[in-house]
Amino acid sequence: MSVASTIGPIEWQVWQMPTASRIERPALDVLGESPLGAGDDALFLRGVAHGLRVGRDAECVTSSSDAPLWLGDVYSLVARQQPDEAIDILFDHIDxxxxxxxxxxxxxxxxxxxxxxxxxxxxxxxxxxxxxAADELPHRARLLSRAEKRLSVLAPERVERLLHGLR
Structure with missing residues (x-):
């Protein structure tokens, strides 16, 4: 039995894509592996077997959340104290x-x-x-409130200065 006959048309389109396009590295966080530098076919299949699903636009998301998997890269880079690389990923995707x-x-x-x-x-x-795009993003106001609380923990003396012009 061929792979094409066991999966649907959208999954088949994803299957035919280059591996790097099919699964983003943060999916490995779900599997307990290092998120950077991954992406072979076996890993893709293992991720699917562990509950990852692939969206219509070939962006992998976990079944437990609507968060895009590239956020895992951001979190991993922050944990590794590589904020510049994390900001690059964040800006690229959001932009x-x-x-x-x-x-x-x-x-x-x-x-x-x-x-x-x-x-x-x-x-x-x-x-x-x-x-x-604040007017187009209803959850940004809530994010701003959450950010203010988070910054009051991280840099309490600089909260107002950090948020100046971002409200």
Missing amino acids: ELLSEGQFARCDSVLRAIDLDRLDTNLVVAVLSITLS
């Missing part, structure tokens, strides 16, 4: 969503972001990149 007018999808990312896993730089970065 792409906003540039394509995918405001609902961007808003779902804002809803899913775990601010407790971000440092000061990333909290300010997510507010900065979404400021221009």
Whole structure:
């Protein structure tokens, strides 16, 4: 039996894509592996077997959350004290969503972001990149409130200065 006959048409399109396009590295976090540098076919199949699902646009998301898996890369880089690389990933993905007018999808990312896993730089970065589309992102106001609380823990003496111009 061929692979094409055992999976649906969308999954088959994903299956035919280059591995790096099919599964983003943070999916490995779900599997208990290092999230950076992964992406072979066996890993993709293992991820699917562990409950990962692939969206219509070939973006992998976990079955337990609507958070895009690239957030796992961001969290991992923050944990490794590599905020510049984490900001690059965050900006690339959020900017792409906003540039394509995918405001609902961007808003779902804002809803899913775990601010407790971000440092000061990333909290300010997510507010900065979404400021221009604030009117299109209903969850940004709630994110701003959560960010203020998070920054009061991370940098209590600088909260007002950090949030200046981002409200």
